[in-house]
Amino acid sequence: MNGTAAMEFRRGAGESVVALRGTxxxxxxxxxxxxxxxxxxxxxxxxxRVDAGGVTYCDGSGIAFLVDLLREGTRQGGRxxxxxxxxxxxxxxxQFDHAALDDEALTPRAPPLSLIEQLGRASLQxxxxxxxxxxxxxxxxxxxxxxxxxxxxxxWKEVLGVAEQTGVNGLPVVTLIAFLMGVxxxxxxxxxxxxxxxxxxxxNLIGLxxxxxxxxxxxxIVLAGRTGAAFAAEIGTMRVNEEIDALxxxxxxxxxxxxxxxxxxxMFVTPLLTIFAGIVGLIGGGLVMLSFDIPLVTYFKQIMGVxxxxxxxxxxxxxxxxxFLVAAIGCLRGLETVGGPQAVGQAATRAVVSAIVMIVVFDxxxxxxxxxxGF
Numbered sequence: 001m002n003g004t005a006a007m008e009f010r011r012g013a014g015e016s017v018v019a020l021r022g023t024x025x026x027x028x029x030x031x032x033x034x035x036x037x038x039x040x041x042x043x044x045x046x047x048x049r050v051d052a053g054g055v056t057y058c059d060g061s062g063i064a065f066l067v068d069l070l071r072e073g074t075r076q077g078g079r080x081x082x083x084x085x086x087x088x089x090x091x092x093x094x095q096f097d098h099a100a101l102d103d104e105a106l107t108p109r110a111p112p113l114s115l116i117e118q119l120g121r122a123s124l125q126x127x128x129x130x131x132x133x134x135x136x137x138x139x140x141x142x143x144x145x146x147x148x149x150x151x152x153x154x155x156w157k158e159v160l161g162v163a164e165q166t167g168v169n170g171l172p173v174v175t176l177i178a179f180l181m182g183v184x185x186x187x188x189x190x191x192x193x194x195x196x197x198x199x200x201x202x203x204n205l206i207g208l209x210x211x212x213x214x215x216x217x218x219x220x221i222v223l224a225g226r227t228g229a230a231f232a233a234e235i236g237t238m239r240v241n242e243e244i245d246a247l248x249x250x251x252x253x254x255x256x257x258x259x260x261x262x263x264x265x266x267m268f269v270t271p272l273l274t275i276f277a278g279i280v281g282l283i284g285g286g287l288v289m290l291s292f293d294i295p296l297v298t299y300f301k302q303i304m305g306v307x308x309x310x311x312x313x314x315x316x317x318x319x320x321x322x323x324f325l326v327a328a329i330g331c332l333r334g335l336e337t338v339g340g341p342q343a344v345g346q347a348a349t350r351a352v353v354s355a356i357v358m359i360v361v362f363d364x365x366x367x368x369x370x371x372x373x374g375f
Contacts, residue, residue, distance in 0.1 A: 003023030005020070018039055019054065020055050025061050029061055037072050043078060047080075048080045063089070140259055140260070143259070144260055167265075170227070175277070177222060178219075178276075178278070179281065183288050189202045203285070203302035204302060206281070216315045220325075221359060232347045232348045232351035233334070233348045235259075235331055235334025236343065266323045318366050
């Protein structure tokens with residue numbers, strides 16, 4: 001309907017008045033709506049009367065406008081009344097209770113889900129996550145195999161930088177944990193074995209445990225806390241800042257450009273850290289055995305006699321697989337980041353938790369497989 005709308009605010013000693021005239025519809029309301037709300041807000045807790053005697057037409061938008069004025073008056077703690085509104089328009093306005101139209105009431109609430117619906121949605125979400133992660137793993141392995149067969153395509157400067165961050169900077173904490181693990185393991189085993197005069201057999205336990213199990217496991221868990229979280233935070237920040245979208249726009253594959261260098265660096269330095277951790281753990285155990293009158297020569301000869309090359313290479317193989325899991329999961333959580341700084345922190349947390357869980361799961365699988373194949 002053609003027409004115009006006008007609003008006039010008159011402040012009075014006992015009661016202020018907002019006078020409305022003309023047509024109240026979606027076309028005419030935008031110019032006067034902010035002013036009317038400002039008048040109600042300016043009036044504060046004083047009584048206010050909205051004189052709608054000059055309104056000639058009012059549709060749903062006009063009713064929403066009047067309801068909004070009533071709600072604004074309630075927020076200010078005042079009393080707003082609407083007078084002289086034509087009966088046919090007043091009937092429409094009477095269908096709404098402005099007091100019940102608060103912010104919570106306007107927010108639709110989803111009906112509660114049954115247990116079967118919750119299980120169904122959780123199953124669908126799990127299937128979608130597995131499908132997404134399987135596709136990510138397939139693409140990562142494809143990019144990794146391509147760059148391994150085409151060394152000139154590898155960003156070696158980036159690989160060396162990540163290797164320094166992952167390996168050299170992580171060496172002190174790996175050394176400390178491995179040494180203390182060897183010391184604790186030796187003490188815990190030597191005390192009961194001393195009752196039977198078999199302290200020398202503690203070397204067998206330390207050698208097999210450190211080189212085959214504890215060195216790759218501890219090193220990988222340390223890397224999950226340091227490197228996995230760092231990868232997730234770095235790539236997550238790039239995702240939040242839309243830098244990864246910029247790479248895609250420039251026809252650069254984020255997996256080949258960001259993920260593969262981190263995978264190569266981590267898989268290269270983790271076996272080296274594992275070897276170092278194993279040696280340090282054996283030294284820590286040997287120092288403890290000195291207090292039990294077991295010379296270092298005897299201790300290391302006992303280890304050489306019980307530890308085979310299969311035990312050593314098995315530990316290195318596990319550490320390489322664990323390194324792949326840590327780097328791949330950290331980069332995946334970073335690529336999945338959506339939101340702001342809080343999302344980056346959540347991505348780092350998820351990367352650490354997921355990597356540790358997968359390390360433990362694969363360690364159990366390796367234990368079963370090594371036993372089946374006689375390693």
